[in-house]
Amino acid sequence: xxxxxxxxxxxxxxxxxxxxxxxxxxxxxxxxxxxxxxxxxxxxxxxxxxxxxxxxxxxxxxxxxxxxxxxxxxxxxxxxxxxxxxxxxxxxxxxxxxxxxxxxxxxxxxxxxxxxxxxxxxxxxxxxxxxxxxxxxxxxxxxxxxxxxxxxxxxxxxxxxx
Amino acid sequence: xxxxxxxxxxxxxxxxxxxxxxxxxxxxxxxxxxxxxxxxxxxxxxxxxxxxxxxxxxxxxxxxxxxxxxxxxxxxxxxxxxxxxxxxxxxxxxxxxxxxxxxxxxxxxxxxxxxxxxxxxxxxxxxxxxxxxxxxxxxxxxxxxxxxxxxxxxxxxxxxxx
DNA sequence: AAGTCAAGTGTTATACTATAACAATTAAAT
DNA sequence: ATTTAATTGTTATAGTATAACACTTGACTT
Numbered sequence: 001x002x003x004x005x006x007x008x009x010x011x012x013x014x015x016x017x018x019x020x021x022x023x024x025x026x027x028x029x030x031x032x033x034x035x036x037x038x039x040x041x042x043x044x045x046x047x048x049x050x051x052x053x054x055x056x057x058x059x060x061x062x063x064x065x066x067x068x069x070x071x072x073x074x075x076x077x078x079x080x081x082x083x084x085x086x087x088x089x090x091x092x093x094x095x096x097x098x099x100x101x102x103x104x105x106x107x108x109x110x111x112x113x114x115x116x117x118x119x120x121x122x123x124x125x126x127x128x129x130x131x132x133x134x135x136x137x138x139x140x141x142x143x144x145x146x147x148x149x150x151x152x153x154x155x156x157x158x159x160x161x162x
Numbered sequence: 163x164x165x166x167x168x169x170x171x172x173x174x175x176x177x178x179x180x181x182x183x184x185x186x187x188x189x190x191x192x193x194x195x196x197x198x199x200x201x202x203x204x205x206x207x208x209x210x211x212x213x214x215x216x217x218x219x220x221x222x223x224x225x226x227x228x229x230x231x232x233x234x235x236x237x238x239x240x241x242x243x244x245x246x247x248x249x250x251x252x253x254x255x256x257x258x259x260x261x262x263x264x265x266x267x268x269x270x271x272x273x274x275x276x277x278x279x280x281x282x283x284x285x286x287x288x289x290x291x292x293x294x295x296x297x298x299x300x301x302x303x304x305x306x307x308x309x310x311x312x313x314x315x316x317x318x319x320x321x322x323x324x
Numbered sequence: 325a326a327g328t329c330a331a332g333t334g335t336t337a338t339a340c341t342a343t344a345a346c347a348a349t350t351a352a353a354t
Numbered sequence: 355a356t357t358t359a360a361t362t363g364t365t366a367t368a369g370t371a372t373a374a375c376a377c378t379t380g381a382c383t384t
Contacts, residue, residue, distance in 0.1 A: 031380085033332070052370065065334060072371065073333075088250040089305050091341095091370060108299050117297065124289050128308060131283055136313030137270050143251050145305040146290060151298030193351085195361070214341065227363060234342065235362075253341060253370095 013097070014044045020099050021083050030081060035064055039074040040095065043084055048114045049092030087116065089145045094118070106144040112153035175259070176206045182261050183245050192243060197226055201236040202257065205246055210276045211254030249278065251307045256280070268306040274315035 021040055025032040032040075042058045043050050052071050060066035075093055078084040085094050085105040094116055096105065104125060108117040125142070132139040183202055187194040194202075204220045205212050214233050222228035237255055240246040247256050247267040256278055258267065266287060270279040287304070294301040 031331080035333085067335065068371070069335085069373090070333075077332095088307070108294060108297060110299075111302060117299075119293065119297075121289070121293055124286055124293075127283070127286050127289070128306075131281065131286075132270060132308060132310060135270060135279065135281075136316070137272075137279075137308075138311045138316060139308055140273060140310040141308070143305060143307040143309075144290075145250070146294060146299075146301055146303070147305075148294060148302040149300045154298070154300060193360080197362080229364065230342070231344090231364085232362075 010046075013047075013095075014041060017044050017083070017095050017097070017099070021081075024081060024083070024099060028081070030077075035059065035070065036074050036077050038062065038064070039071065040078055040083055043078070043093055044095040047094075047116060049087045049090050049094045049109075049116055051090075051092045055093070085118070087145060088143050089147070090114075104142045104144065106142075107146065108150070109145060109147045110150035110153055111147050112149055115150055115152075117150075172208075175209075175257075176203060179206050179245070179257050179259070179261070183243075186243060186245070186261060190243070192239075197221065197232060198236050198239050200224065200226070201233065202240055202245055205240070205255055206257040209256075209278060211249045211252050211256040211271075211278055213252075213254045217255070247280070249307060250305050251309070252276075266304045266306065268304075269308065270312070271307060271309045272312035272315055273309050274311055277312055277314075279312075 017040065018037070021032055021037070024030070038059065039055060042055055052068070052075060055075075056066060056068065056071040059071060064070060075084070075086075078093075079086060082099045082102065083096060085096050085107075086092070087094055087107060087109065090109070094105075094107075097118060098120070103120060106119050106121055106124070108119060110116070124144070128142060129139055179202065180199070183194055183199070186192070200221065201217060204217055214230070214237060217237075218228060218230060218233040221233060226232060237246070237248075240255075241248060244261045244264065245258060247258050247269075248254070249256055249269060249271065252271070256267075256269075259280060260282070265282060268281050268283055268286070270281060272278070286306070290304060291301055
């Protein structure tokens with residue numbers, strides 16, 4: 001699992017994510033402009049996916065241009081650089097903790113508190129790759145999004161969402 | 163794989179799907195009304211996912227009411243009965259060939275011709291279930307959507323899409 | 325330093341996807 | 355026949371995403 005939901009210094013998450021972003025952009029000759037950087041930070045404010053228009057509102061609050069293309073451009077950039085993932089089943093965007101190494105995003109999504117844990121599972125990838133191959137299918141992308149109830153929400157059933 | 167892409171009597175697919183729908187609705191005391199039945203048939207016209215508004219246009223052509231709620235209600239019904247699946251990464255809907263037995267929809271989606279093959283893979287389900295459990299996560303739904311290039315499109319590269 | 329070009333951003337408009345809310349109709353059950 | 359619940363009609367609106375073109379900025383050239 002990417003992180004321990006409790007006992008977790010989230011500032012470190014953000015800092016790490018930004019550092020990775022700097023490095024990656026430098027390596028690839030990409031520019032981490034103000035709006036792109038801030039968008040990344042805002043997405044990293046939590047381990048919950050953020051909608052494009054939620055992000056847009058936050059950016060607008062800070063004086064950035066508030067038309068949709070602004071945010072979608074930033075999102076496209078961050079997606080293409082691998083710094084964030086899109087959670088298809090939620091139309092929302094999530095910081096990636098392993099942007100430095102190319103990988104598929106596999107997610108566990110809590111239906112209650114909406115927290116998302118990204119997990120890596122090489123075995124499953126291999127099985128899927130193999131399954132595709134036996135059908136003569138050349139695999140390109142994988143969308144693996146599992147929903148349910150996280151341990152925390154099972155424990156604190158009925159309480160206010162954190 | 164659900165079907166052989168060639169040498170495939172698609173009328174049989176549709177007929178089978180409708181028969182299953184009749185049976186299922188009867189068993190569950192649900193009503194397969196005109197618009198629901200026709201929506202199902204139209205979705206089954208191909209093994210490619212159909213968008214809600216594409217479906218709406220087809221229904222409108224046939225004299226059905228052409229406001230969005232009409233089609234979304236039909237889709238909701240068909241989804242809840244398990245007669246169709248939603249392909250999250252495409253915002254589109256696909257007939258399910260195994261509506262009679264509860265299951266998760268796992269899909270291979272061709273980026274070229276957009277054909278979708280549903281596959282069942284008990285091993286992967288078990289692995290995912292297990293992975294979730296080790297995180298104390300109670301699994302509820304699984305979205306497994308793989309994209310790539312199908313055998314047919316690899317063979318006929320550069321030709322017109324069928 | 326001025327010129328050039330490409331990348332990035334601003335702006336307006338619009339397309340696409342989905343649901344809320346309430347009225348009218350139909351089907352089934354009494 | 356009456357009642358009731360399910361379904362459908364209708365209008366409006368919310369939510370997600372992109373097209374197209376103008377303008378600005380940054381980086382590279384000379």
